Structure formats: structure tokens, C-alpha cells
Amino acid sequence: MGVIPVTLPNPKFEFTQARQRQLSTSVSLDSTTCRARIAAYNPSINAFVRTSPPPPPPPPHPSPLAHETLPLQLATRPVAVKDSICTRGMGAGCASEMLRDFDPPYDATVVTLLRAAGADIIGKTNCDEFGMGSMNIHSIHGPVINPFGSPAHRSSMARSTFPSAPSSSAPPLPPPPSPEARSAGGSSGGSAAAVAAGMCFAALGTDTGGSTRLPAAYCGVVGLKPSYGLLSRWGVVSFADSLDCVGVMAGCVEDTELVFDVLNVYDEKDPTAALPETREAARRACERRMEEMGWSEGRLDGLRIGIPQEYFPAEMTDAVLQPLRRTIAGLQAKGAVVVPVSMPATAYALSAYYVLASAEASSCLARFDGVEYGLHVRPPPGTDLATTSTAELYALSRSAGFGREVKKRILLGTYALSADAFDNYFLQAQRVRQLVKDDFDRVFGIPDYRQCTTGETGSEGVDVLVHPSAIQTAPRLDGEGGGGLETYVQDVLTVPASLAGLPALSVPVAGEGWPVGVSVVGQWGCESVVFAVGRAAERI
Amino acid sequence: MLRRLCQCRARQLQPFRRFHDARVYKEDPRWLGWQVVIGIETHAQIKSRRKLFSESLTSVPGETPNTHVSMFDAAFPGTLPKLNHKCVDLALRAAVALQSDIQTRSSFDRKHYFYSDLPSGYQITQQYAPIAIGGRLSVALPNSPPFEVRIKQIQLEQDTAKSTLNPRTRTSHIDLNRAGTGLMEIVSEPDLRSPDEAGAYVRALQAVLRAVGASDGNMEQGSLRCDVNVSINRVGQPPGTRCEIKNLNSVRFMIAAITHEITRQRAILESAPDPQNATVPQETRGFDEHRFETYKLRSKEDAPDYRYMPDPNLGVLVLSQERIRTVRDTLPELPWETRERLRSAYGLSERDVDVLLNIDSGRDVSFDGETQGPNASVIAYFDQLCAEEGDEGKRRRDPKAVSNWITHELLGQLAARKETFKDNHLSVDQLGELIDMVQNKTITGTSGKLLLRHMLANPSKTPTMQIATELQLTALEPCPDSTSSDTPVHSPALRALCADAIAALPAESDAARKGNRNVLNKIVGRVMKDSHGRADAKAVRALLEELLLPR
Missing domain, CATH: 3.90.1300.10 (Amidase signature (AS) domain)
Known part of the structure; x- marks a missing residue:
């Protein structure tokens, strides 16, 4: 100090x-x-x-070529x-x-x-x-x-x-x-x-x-x-x-x-990697937009910030709200325009997220059966292997290997994918996911280049969304506010960007005591805009 | 993709159509009064060099276990699939051949179950949006008109690993060599009406897949497996409840399994207290290869819930019209096209066509649909041997002669060497030259056969003419333009041989000079023997007559 x-x-x-x-x-x-x-x-x-x-340790005498190569x-x-x-x-x-x-x-x-x-x-x-x-x-x-x-x-x-x-x-x-x-x-x-x-x-x-x-x-x-x-x-x-x-x-x-x-490099080993041309299209759109705004040193003139009204649930504490207000005021002082926006699907995002994330988890974690690698629990002596199914044998390793929370989600996800529940849970959640994506596409000025290749940047839309990263500051570990549904409600502000696959940056801002984070969310591939706003926010 | 998923779900929930009267009922004396309805799901391994989603090479049964395995095949955490487009193209060839409607957008789904042959706990398949929908295949039984089998869909999926139980040590052995190999699942509509039709369908499908290089369709090696759905109903009644017989790996077993299944279902229906309303319990059944009977694997109630889920890693498989067109334009000749061409363009008999097609039905199918040299296919070999000469636009060799040389001499001698066409190393030029030499009488037919035998036993790239000369097999009676003159000009070599024979057989020669024609045969025989088959018997006789017979 x-x-x-x-x-x-x-x-x-x-x-x-x-x-x-x-x-x-x-x-x-x-x-x-x-x-x-x-x-x-x-x-x-x-x-x-x-x-x-x-x-x-680095060699005491750097190689003669060292000074020629960039660090x-x-x-x-x-x-x-x-x-x-x-x-x-x-x-x-x-x-x-x-x-x-x-x-x-x-x-x-x-x-x-x-x-x-x-x-x-x-x-x-x-x-x-x-x-x-x-x-x-x-x-x-x-x-x-x-x-x-x-x-x-x-x-x-x-x-x-x-x-x-x-x-x-x-x-x-x-x-x-x-x-x-x-x-x-x-x-x-x-x-x-x-x-x-x-x-x-x-x-x-x-x-x-x-x-x-x-x-x-x-x-x-x-x-x-x-x-x-x-x-x-x-x-x-x-x-x-x-x-x-x-x-x-x-x-x-x-x-x-x-x-x-x-x-940020294209990897052909990842089938979900965005193609170089898609990255480039988004990057150029952001470049154009930032040139258009023509920010001078430390300013954000012309930047349109959306404040999504659905991101302020009743559970949100004052400890979070006050720093957010100060941050928004600070961004406005730098020339940003603040626009209230509505994201009506947000209310359903958390439920959709838990259905989809659990369903995929039940699938992705199916590989952990203790055969090729990982924990392997042998059947107890005297087990009649002729009448024991492979699944029952796997259950021994999986029961011992997974913790409570993981088991809970695997069970939830398994149910969501079962033939009777699939339409009402998994498919319904996919529909909600699309609605959440639509919400974002409606408010952002820059289009989502994963879907369109020749999109025009709209003048009405916002450049980024700003909202609290969490509903409260760090909760105590001794159970106060932990363990029940509340822990899931924490995710309410973060899952929409995940469902839509958008960049989201949490920046610590000036608060009273325990840290508070403010999230800056941008259109797909618009990391440069998000970082620029984040840099401004952390200096307020 | 979401919209497609919903549409697909809606389709699946539609009530069953009355599909079983798509074809006219034909009475079968084996089960009078009953109609048999059969549909087949065929799993054909794609003949690709690498697996469907990983870099590892595909394998054949018998290779050292677990030597064709990547991290992805063993479902290591963090590994991701990467679609092998060679597999896609081969599946597209099959789709084009089966006149199936290729979907410009298809997607992959995960089918979940826990078993040791499935390291990731799910199989990647195409449940909701397959790569091709619809299609047809014309199938013929001997001595009856061909019928059409509709194809429901073609989907891409992963093959599983192989687990074997060692009953002595009571341990399971898992071989991941096969895990992740590309499969095409080809689903037929329930258009088959007898075990024999089912067998003919699978054989026809096999031939098509092999012809286009999509799969080697080898049932013995397990690269083609069938699941068969069988139901029976009284004529005029709605279709019965179907039972599925899993994993049949030969046509013979399949026919036996269906036949047994018909008998079994009939017994259930006929012995029921209320025969009009009786139903067969819906089951999945296996086939016992020793007892030639089907047995229950599980009932409908035990049917697993596979918890299908769209695969989040693979996204949508988008196929451009251009890519589909390329596959269509470069599709290898289909079996029925080959048959028609051999018949009409070359005028070969049905029997010769059958022989040639039969030889090719056992040929190797190359990886990734690569084109092979002419020696890989007897049809291509035949085509090249008959090849037309560019300038004159006229066929180079007589197709009938070429066909005879291939089917009788070449294959016969290969068979004598316990070899097949696959082992033939004679180039098109070598055999072509040989046929030409016989045709223009540079060598005799006997010498030609001898020469062929020699060349098969002593592989070389030497031109046939040179070998024939070295072996002194060229005919003693060169015949260019010999037909144009009434008095052929005999070669000095033949004259010398004849003179030798006359000298060696003085008594016979004297008799001949006195006009005994019968004794001439003996002298001809002597010349033939001395010439080692190089002389033409007719020419020898003519020369001897000229030399000995009184004028």
C-alpha cells in the first residue's frame, strides 16, 4: 500500500x-x-x-540471432x-x-x-x-x-x-x-x-x-x-x-x-471453428464501425450502448446496481449513447440453458465408463458376470467417479433426451435458444456473420450491451445463499450470451467492498468493440 | 436445423401407411393364404481409406487388434470429430446409383447406449436428416420379371468396435480397429414378399455398391450386414406386427432366418384362440447359425431408448449442386448398364456376359473410389482388348474371340494354376498381341495356348512376339496373303521339316508316292510332332501332297 x-x-x-x-x-x-x-x-x-x-533459465548469453527475432x-x-x-x-x-x-x-x-x-x-x-x-x-x-x-x-x-x-x-x-x-x-x-x-x-x-x-x-x-x-x-x-x-x-x-x-486462430481440428472468411467478415464490419465513430483518445463518441431491461431481476442487490450505474454514467461521459432495449426471451433463457446443457452433458460424459481410461471400479467378488449387463458394470465406475452435481445434471439431461420428454424439453429449449439469438440479432447494429455474408450494418441497433455480470457479489461458502436454486439464478445474466454464442467480457468496476463485474456483450466476432468498451469501463 | 428437426419428428409420429399392398399379391405354395412383408436395413461399410471422423486407417478382420485407433476412436476427452469427405462422396455414389434424392442439407445425431463396443457412449448417425431420401432398385429373380424395391433413406453412421467374450477366462476383449469406420445404412421400404426376393435384393444391392466403389459389400468379412423386418398377414388383411432379425451376415442365413420367422409367426397366429384378432408379439430377434432358427433378443417393452440428440459438433452437412453433379457425371458404370453394353455394343451372348460379370463380382474394390488399372476388372480388361482404333473408327479385335480367349484360355489356365483373374499379370498389350498373332496365324492356336501358359508362369514385360520368337513358337507357315493365291508359298523351314520326315519314313513315303493317301496322315503327324505345334496341319498336308503324290 x-x-x-x-x-x-x-x-x-x-x-x-x-x-x-x-x-x-x-x-x-x-x-x-x-x-x-x-x-x-x-x-x-x-x-x-x-x-x-x-x-x-534463459541462456546467459543470448544466441547471436536472438536480437533479430521479434520477442x-x-x-x-x-x-x-x-x-x-x-x-x-x-x-x-x-x-x-x-x-x-x-x-x-x-x-x-x-x-x-x-x-x-x-x-x-x-x-x-x-x-x-x-x-x-x-x-x-x-x-x-x-x-x-x-x-x-x-x-x-x-x-x-x-x-x-x-x-x-x-x-x-x-x-x-x-x-x-x-x-x-x-x-x-x-x-x-x-x-x-x-x-x-x-x-x-x-x-x-x-x-x-x-x-x-x-x-x-x-x-x-x-x-x-x-x-x-x-x-x-x-x-x-x-x-x-x-x-x-x-x-x-x-x-x-x-x-x-x-x-x-x-x-484466436482457426483450427481445422475443431469442426465448430468459425471459418477464416467468417472471422474476417466480422472483423472488417467492426473495423468499419469503429472508423465510422472515429474515437479520439479515451472517448466513445457515437457508441450505442444497450441496457437490456430484462437483466435486472428482483434478486439483484444494490451492491451490484450502484457500481453499474456509475459505470454507465462514466461511459456516457465519454460520449456513449445509452439506449434501453428489451430482450423478451431472457426470462426463458435459464430454463432452456439447463435443459440443453444437461442434455449435452449426459451425452458428452457418456464416454467416461472406465474402460479406455479413467477410474475403473471392478465388480465386487462373486458378481455373476453372465447376468450383469455392461451398463451395470459401467454404473460401478460412474457412480464412484462422478460427484453429486454431475450426477444430478446427467440424470436431468438423460431425462430431457428420453423419447417421451424430447419434444417438450429438448426441442422446446432449442426453440427458446433461437428466440434468445433473435433477441440479440434484433438489437445489434452489426449482423451475425455466421448466418449472413453480406449483412448491412444497421444504424438503429446498438454496438454492445452492458449489464451486471452477476446479481450479487461473491457469496459466502458456508452455505448462506448456496446449494439451492439460488446458485442457478446466478447464471441468469450470463447464459443468454452463451446460448447465442456471443462475446461477453466481465470487467471489474469500482464498488463498495467485494468486487463487482460489469458485462459487455457484443455481436458475434466483435471482440474488438467489446474490448474497447471494456478498456473504457475499467478506467472509470 | 431446428425446423428440420421438428418436421422430422412430425413425420415420425405419423400413423403407419398401408404399405403392404404396394405390390400385387402372388400366391406362394409354401404359405398359402398368407402374405409375407419384408423390409431390410443394410449396413454397408464404406470403402474408404480412413475412418468416417478420424485420421486412422480402416482395417479388415484379422489385423492385429487395436492397431488402427486414434484418440478420437478411443473417445479420449477433448477429441473432436472431423468428417471425412471421401466417405460422403462414396455414399453419394450409392445414392445416385439407387436414384435416391440427395439432400443438400443433412445433419448428424448421437444415438446413446452403454456397451463396450461403443467407447464414446454414443454412435454418430443420421436419425433426423439423412443424406439421401427415397430411391429404388430393380431386382430380378431367375425366370421372372424384375420388380422394384423402394429405398426409404440412406444415412451415414459410424461402425462400432468389436467385443469378443473369451468364455474360458470370462473376459471381454475389445478391438477398436473397426470403431468409427464409415457405414451407409440403406433402408428399404417393406416391398419384399418372400425370402428369395429378399436374397435377390441384397445381391442386387451388393452388386451396385461394388460397381460404384462405395463398399466391397463382403458379407463374409462383415462389411455388409442386414437387419430384416418380417411380418405376415392373412391375404387382404392389414399388415401384421413385424419382428426384426438382427445382424444377418450371409444371404443364405438371411433366407433361412426369414423362412423360419414366417413359420414361427404363422404358428403363433394359427394356434391363437381367436385367430382373426391374434397378433405376433413385437420382438427383436437374433439368428442361430447352427440351428437355423431365430431366437428372441428383446421384446418391445425392453427396447432401449437411444436418446437421440443432434450432434452439436458436426453441424449441417451442406452439399452443393455442383458436387452432386460431379458425382453423377463421374459415376462408374452400373451393373445393368454394363450388361446392356456388353450385349448391344459387342454382341456377346447372355452366357458370355454372365461369365464376365461373374468374374468381376469377386474383384477388389479400391479405396476412396479411386480408379484402377484395367487388370483390376475383367470388364475393363475386355474393353481395352476390344478397344477401337482411333483413326479408322473400327474395332481392333473381334469381341467374340477376345471373350473366348479371356473366359476359356486365360481364366482356364489361371484356374489350373489355382489363381483367379486378380492374379493375372498379363498386360492388355501382351494378351492383345497374343490374340492378334493367333488371329493372323503368326502362331498356331496350339502355340498360342502354350505361349499363354509360359507367360503366366514367367511374368515379364517382354512383348509377346519377342517371347514367341525366343521360344521358337512362331508358325512355320506364315500366311500373309496366302489366301490370295491358289498355290501357297511354303516357308523353307516347313519344307525342311517335311523333307526330314520323308527321309525318316522311307517306306511310308514310297507308299505315298504310289498314290496311297492314307499313309500321308502318318507323315503329317511326324511333321507336326517335329514342329512342336508350330506348323499348321493343313499346310503340312498340302505341302506333302505337293512333294509326294503323283501328279
């Missing part, structure tokens, strides 16, 4: 200032510092489930990767008993790209089992503790004062969370906490219905769920194929964008 005037103990100010410092000092998040911080703080935060050995975008940057993304030799346990010992013999495409850009894959982060959950409490590694306000977090703001690394390696089990401990959010809670605690430069999460944006909001970091189809899903363990996205988290929008740019 050294440079902050001591006359301002206001937690709001402290947070804002601290974050600003992080923006400017993130370069010091090098491999050595981050490993020391993980060793010191991970036992109390439980963000990492595995760390990699430090990379070999890699992420050279020596430590990047954490969610444990549901495959990393060769570092496991991909998905916080599940089923895959506890699974070590994939391949890197996910996004990990390959990170390595190629020079990143140091520092470790694998805790999460909800297979990405299912929004509090990061459904994990065989125990919950992730929100580091906000903890010694780890404070020292990430003032880097000189963290203790030196303990000599022993991290204990296998974290200490039980204190009663006041707050959730880091889920499912990519470990990734968000790792960034917030200064344990890495950036982290990869996944986002199926908000799993990157929600923990980013709770932990006070930036979290991006990119447009569906931009970042390769090859090597990312599927939860729901049509919704899963790789998410990027970092301390500020600029760093998030840097990592996103490294990963």
Missing part, C-alpha cells in the same frame, strides 16, 4: 487503486515470482491443483490453465474422481498456441467438476477461496511484501475455509483466484454458461467468454459441446486481449 495515501482507507478506493496498480505492474508477474506466490498462498486459496516445474507475445509469462483443458504430462482431472489420474498424451490446441507464444504453463487450476457449478464447490480438491482482501490479494497489489516460499511443497489438502470465506465463483474459480492472487499473468478457463465471467466478477479480474467458434475446443474436455468456450482471464483488459489474440 506504500504509494497509496494513508488518508483513504475507503475499501472502494483501495480496490480501484490497487487494480490500477496491477494494470501497470503486471509485467512483474514473472515465473519465479508467481511460483513463490503459489507456494505461499495456494494452501489458503486452493486455486491450483498442480504446478509445473520452473522453466529452464514472443507471451515470452516467460506464466499462464494457468483450468484442469478441464488437456495439457500433456500435467493431467486433466476436471476436478473429478473419474479423471483424477488421467494424463492426456496431448495438449489442447489453445495450450499449444500458448506454448508457441512463449508462455510458461505454470499449473492447472481448480474448478467445479467438469465445469458444472457456479461456486467452485463441486471439486474433489475442495472449494476455491476467493482471495479478495486476503494477504495474497493485498500482496499482489504491493509486490515487495509477500513472504518467501516455504521449503516444503504444497500440502495435499487445503485447510478448511473459514466461516466468512467467500466463493471465488465457478466453474473456473481456480483460474480467477489465481489471477486475482497474482499467481499468474493470465489464466484459461472454460465458459459454458458463465463459468469464466462469474468467477472473474467475484474475484475482481477481467474475464472473457469469446465468440463461440473463435478459440479451438480441441483438447478441451466437453461439458456441452454447443455452448463450451475457452475463456481468458487476466488482471486487465489489455492483458486479456493479448492472450485472446494469441489464441
Whole structure:
């Protein structure tokens, strides 16, 4: 806290200032510092489930050609990767008993790209089992503790004062969370906490219905769920194929964008990857629109921001609303025009999401039967194998391998796909999904280039939507507000963008106490516009 | 896609049509008063080099287990499917051949069940929007007019792995070599009316798939399998309840299974207390290959719910009109087209056509529909041997002679060597030259056969004429223009042989000089023997007559 005037103990100010410092000092998040911080703080935060050995030190005398080549975008940057993304030799346990010992013999495409850009894959982060959950409490590694306000977090703001690394390696089990401990959010809670605690430069999460944006909001970091189809899903363990996205988290929008740019590459191994021409069409449309607005330094003149009226449910707390109002006012002050918009299908989005995500989960997780890999539970001695079906044998491994939440969703999804329920659940949810997409297409000025190739940019539409990332700040882990339907209601603000496959960026904004995130949502492929608005919002 | 899905669901829920009177009832003495209704689902492995959604090579039974497996085939987490368009093109060939309506937009669905032959827990198939809908195949039984079988749809799907139970160790062995190989499921309408018709349909389908290179259709190797739906009803009554017999892997078994099924269903219906209202319980049945009987696998109540779901990874398969046109324009000749062409363009007899087509029915089908050299197909070999000469526009060789050389001499000698046409290494040019040499009497027919035998035993690229010369098989009686003159000019070599024979048989020669024509045969025989078949007997006789007989 050294440079902050001591006359301002206001937690709001402290947070804002601290974050600003992080923006400017993130370069010091090098491999050595981050490993020391993980060793010191991970036992109390439980963000990492595995760390990699430090990379070999750079040669003392750089090769004569070194100065001729451009430095890699992420050279020596430590990047954490969610444990549901495959990393060769570092496991991909998905916080599940089923895959506890699974070590994939391949890197996910996004990990390959990170390595190629020079990143140091520092470790694998805790999460909800297979990405299912929004509090990061459904994990065989125990919950992730929100580091906000903890010694780890404070020292990430003032880097000189963290203790030196303990000599022993991290204990296998974290200490039980204190009663006041707050959730880091889920499912990519470990990734968000790792960034917030200064344990890495950036982290990869996944986002199926908000799993990157929600923990980013709770932990006070930036979290991006990119447009569906931009970042390769090859090597990312599927939860729901049509919704899963790789998410990027970092301390500020600029760093998030840097990592996103490294990963935003067409991968022919991913059949859902957007084709290069589609990406290019969307990119050019955004370029034209931004040129048309012709922003000068720090201004947003001409930008049309939509405020979706359905994104303010009764459960939303004041702690979230006030910072949002300030942010919107700040954006208006920079020249943006605020337009109220209506997204009538939003009310049904959450139900549709849970039907579709569960249905796909029941399908995607069918492969975990303990035969080719993963947990295998042998039938008890004396079992008559002649009268035991294969499915019954699989049930032994699956019952032991999956946790409660995963089982619940598999059962729900299995039901939604059964012959009697298919029309009323799965098909109905697909219809709602289309309505949600239609809502977005109606309000945005730029068309969705996945469907049209020659779309005209409308003058009436908005450029982005802005709304709170969550209905409240990080909830307590001791059960208060957790476990029941409320945990699903958290997702109400994040699932529409997932259903529509749109880019959504959660940016931490000035709040009273616990962090608050504001979401900026854009048309498909319009990451550049979303980042521009995000950069403006984080400076308010 | 959503709209298509809804439409498809609506179609599925429609009540059954009265399909069984699509064809005129024909009495069958085996089951008088009963009408048999049969529909067949055929699973044909696509003859592609690689699997439907992965890079691994396809395999044949007998290869080392689990050697053709990618991470995707083993359903490793994070792996994703990538559609092999070679498979799509081969399925399109089948669709064109069956006059099926190719869908410019089709999609893939997941069929879920837990079994050890299915690593991902679901099979990717085309339940809701198949690649081709409708179609027909003309089928003929011997000695009766052809009939038409309607095709309901053609869908692409993955083959499963193979699990085998070792009863001694009581362990299951799983071989993923086959897992993910491309299959075409070809569903017929219930247009078949007897076991024999069903057999003829499968054979006709097999021939079409092989001709277009879509599948090798080998039932013994398991690359063509059938599920057969059988129901029976009293003539004039609505169709009965069908039973499905799964996984029949030979035409013989299929005919036996259907025959047994008819008997079984008839027994149920005839022994019921109220025969008019009795129904057969709907079942899925297997076929016992030792007892030649069907047996119950599961009843309707136990039918699994496959929880079909559109595959979220594969999206819509969009086919351009141009691509469909290319497949149509480059479609290999269909069996009935080949038959017609051989008959009309070459004037071959029905018997010769049958022989040639039969040989080709056992040929290898190449991967990915690639074109093969002429030696891969006897028809192509025949075509090239008869090839027309460009400039003169006139056929180079007599089709009848070529057909005789192929069917009698070449195949006969191959058979003697315990070989088939597949083993023939004689190029079109080599055999063509041989036939020409015999036709223009450069060598005798006997020498030609001898030469053929020699060439089959000693593979080489040497031109036939050169081999014939080296072996001294060229005829002693070159005949160019010999017919134009009344007194043929005999070669010095033949003259020498005859002189030798006359010298060797002085008594016979004397007798001949005195006018004994009968003794001449002995001298001719001697010359023939000495010439090792190179001499033409007629020419020898003529020469000997000239030399010996009193004028």
C-alpha cells in the first residue's frame, strides 16, 4: 500500500487503486515470482491443483540471432490453465474422481498456441467438476477461496511484501475455509483466484454458461467468454459441446486481449471453428464501425450502448446496481449513447440453458465408463458376470467417479433426451435458444456473420450491451445463499450470451467492498468493440 | 436445423401407411393364404481409406487388434470429430446409383447406449436428416420379371468396435480397429414378399455398391450386414406386427432366418384362440447359425431408448449442386448398364456376359473410389482388348474371340494354376498381341495356348512376339496373303521339316508316292510332332501332297 495515501482507507478506493496498480505492474508477474506466490498462498486459496516445474533459465548469453527475432507475445509469462483443458504430462482431472489420474498424451490446441507464444504453463487450476457449478464447490480438491482482501490479494497489489516460499511443497489438502470465506465463483474459480492472487499473468478457463465471467466478477479480474467458434475446443474436455468456450482471464483488459489474440486462430481440428472468411467478415464490419465513430483518445463518441431491461431481476442487490450505474454514467461521459432495449426471451433463457446443457452433458460424459481410461471400479467378488449387463458394470465406475452435481445434471439431461420428454424439453429449449439469438440479432447494429455474408450494418441497433455480470457479489461458502436454486439464478445474466454464442467480457468496476463485474456483450466476432468498451469501463 | 428437426419428428409420429399392398399379391405354395412383408436395413461399410471422423486407417478382420485407433476412436476427452469427405462422396455414389434424392442439407445425431463396443457412449448417425431420401432398385429373380424395391433413406453412421467374450477366462476383449469406420445404412421400404426376393435384393444391392466403389459389400468379412423386418398377414388383411432379425451376415442365413420367422409367426397366429384378432408379439430377434432358427433378443417393452440428440459438433452437412453433379457425371458404370453394353455394343451372348460379370463380382474394390488399372476388372480388361482404333473408327479385335480367349484360355489356365483373374499379370498389350498373332496365324492356336501358359508362369514385360520368337513358337507357315493365291508359298523351314520326315519314313513315303493317301496322315503327324505345334496341319498336308503324290 506504500504509494497509496494513508488518508483513504475507503475499501472502494483501495480496490480501484490497487487494480490500477496491477494494470501497470503486471509485467512483474514473472515465473519465479508467481511460483513463490503459489507456494505461499495456494494452501489458503486452493486455486491450483498442480504446478509445473520452473522453466529452464534463459541462456546467459543470448544466441547471436536472438536480437533479430521479434520477442514472443507471451515470452516467460506464466499462464494457468483450468484442469478441464488437456495439457500433456500435467493431467486433466476436471476436478473429478473419474479423471483424477488421467494424463492426456496431448495438449489442447489453445495450450499449444500458448506454448508457441512463449508462455510458461505454470499449473492447472481448480474448478467445479467438469465445469458444472457456479461456486467452485463441486471439486474433489475442495472449494476455491476467493482471495479478495486476503494477504495474497493485498500482496499482489504491493509486490515487495509477500513472504518467501516455504521449503516444503504444497500440502495435499487445503485447510478448511473459514466461516466468512467467500466463493471465488465457478466453474473456473481456480483460474480467477489465481489471477486475482497474482499467481499468474493470465489464466484459461472454460465458459459454458458463465463459468469464466462469474468467477472473474467475484474475484475482481477481467474475464472473457469469446465468440463461440473463435478459440479451438480441441483438447478441451466437453461439458456441452454447443455452448463450451475457452475463456481468458487476466488482471486487465489489455492483458486479456493479448492472450485472446494469441489464441484466436482457426483450427481445422475443431469442426465448430468459425471459418477464416467468417472471422474476417466480422472483423472488417467492426473495423468499419469503429472508423465510422472515429474515437479520439479515451472517448466513445457515437457508441450505442444497450441496457437490456430484462437483466435486472428482483434478486439483484444494490451492491451490484450502484457500481453499474456509475459505470454507465462514466461511459456516457465519454460520449456513449445509452439506449434501453428489451430482450423478451431472457426470462426463458435459464430454463432452456439447463435443459440443453444437461442434455449435452449426459451425452458428452457418456464416454467416461472406465474402460479406455479413467477410474475403473471392478465388480465386487462373486458378481455373476453372465447376468450383469455392461451398463451395470459401467454404473460401478460412474457412480464412484462422478460427484453429486454431475450426477444430478446427467440424470436431468438423460431425462430431457428420453423419447417421451424430447419434444417438450429438448426441442422446446432449442426453440427458446433461437428466440434468445433473435433477441440479440434484433438489437445489434452489426449482423451475425455466421448466418449472413453480406449483412448491412444497421444504424438503429446498438454496438454492445452492458449489464451486471452477476446479481450479487461473491457469496459466502458456508452455505448462506448456496446449494439451492439460488446458485442457478446466478447464471441468469450470463447464459443468454452463451446460448447465442456471443462475446461477453466481465470487467471489474469500482464498488463498495467485494468486487463487482460489469458485462459487455457484443455481436458475434466483435471482440474488438467489446474490448474497447471494456478498456473504457475499467478506467472509470 | 431446428425446423428440420421438428418436421422430422412430425413425420415420425405419423400413423403407419398401408404399405403392404404396394405390390400385387402372388400366391406362394409354401404359405398359402398368407402374405409375407419384408423390409431390410443394410449396413454397408464404406470403402474408404480412413475412418468416417478420424485420421486412422480402416482395417479388415484379422489385423492385429487395436492397431488402427486414434484418440478420437478411443473417445479420449477433448477429441473432436472431423468428417471425412471421401466417405460422403462414396455414399453419394450409392445414392445416385439407387436414384435416391440427395439432400443438400443433412445433419448428424448421437444415438446413446452403454456397451463396450461403443467407447464414446454414443454412435454418430443420421436419425433426423439423412443424406439421401427415397430411391429404388430393380431386382430380378431367375425366370421372372424384375420388380422394384423402394429405398426409404440412406444415412451415414459410424461402425462400432468389436467385443469378443473369451468364455474360458470370462473376459471381454475389445478391438477398436473397426470403431468409427464409415457405414451407409440403406433402408428399404417393406416391398419384399418372400425370402428369395429378399436374397435377390441384397445381391442386387451388393452388386451396385461394388460397381460404384462405395463398399466391397463382403458379407463374409462383415462389411455388409442386414437387419430384416418380417411380418405376415392373412391375404387382404392389414399388415401384421413385424419382428426384426438382427445382424444377418450371409444371404443364405438371411433366407433361412426369414423362412423360419414366417413359420414361427404363422404358428403363433394359427394356434391363437381367436385367430382373426391374434397378433405376433413385437420382438427383436437374433439368428442361430447352427440351428437355423431365430431366437428372441428383446421384446418391445425392453427396447432401449437411444436418446437421440443432434450432434452439436458436426453441424449441417451442406452439399452443393455442383458436387452432386460431379458425382453423377463421374459415376462408374452400373451393373445393368454394363450388361446392356456388353450385349448391344459387342454382341456377346447372355452366357458370355454372365461369365464376365461373374468374374468381376469377386474383384477388389479400391479405396476412396479411386480408379484402377484395367487388370483390376475383367470388364475393363475386355474393353481395352476390344478397344477401337482411333483413326479408322473400327474395332481392333473381334469381341467374340477376345471373350473366348479371356473366359476359356486365360481364366482356364489361371484356374489350373489355382489363381483367379486378380492374379493375372498379363498386360492388355501382351494378351492383345497374343490374340492378334493367333488371329493372323503368326502362331498356331496350339502355340498360342502354350505361349499363354509360359507367360503366366514367367511374368515379364517382354512383348509377346519377342517371347514367341525366343521360344521358337512362331508358325512355320506364315500366311500373309496366302489366301490370295491358289498355290501357297511354303516357308523353307516347313519344307525342311517335311523333307526330314520323308527321309525318316522311307517306306511310308514310297507308299505315298504310289498314290496311297492314307499313309500321308502318318507323315503329317511326324511333321507336326517335329514342329512342336508350330506348323499348321493343313499346310503340312498340302505341302506333302505337293512333294509326294503323283501328279
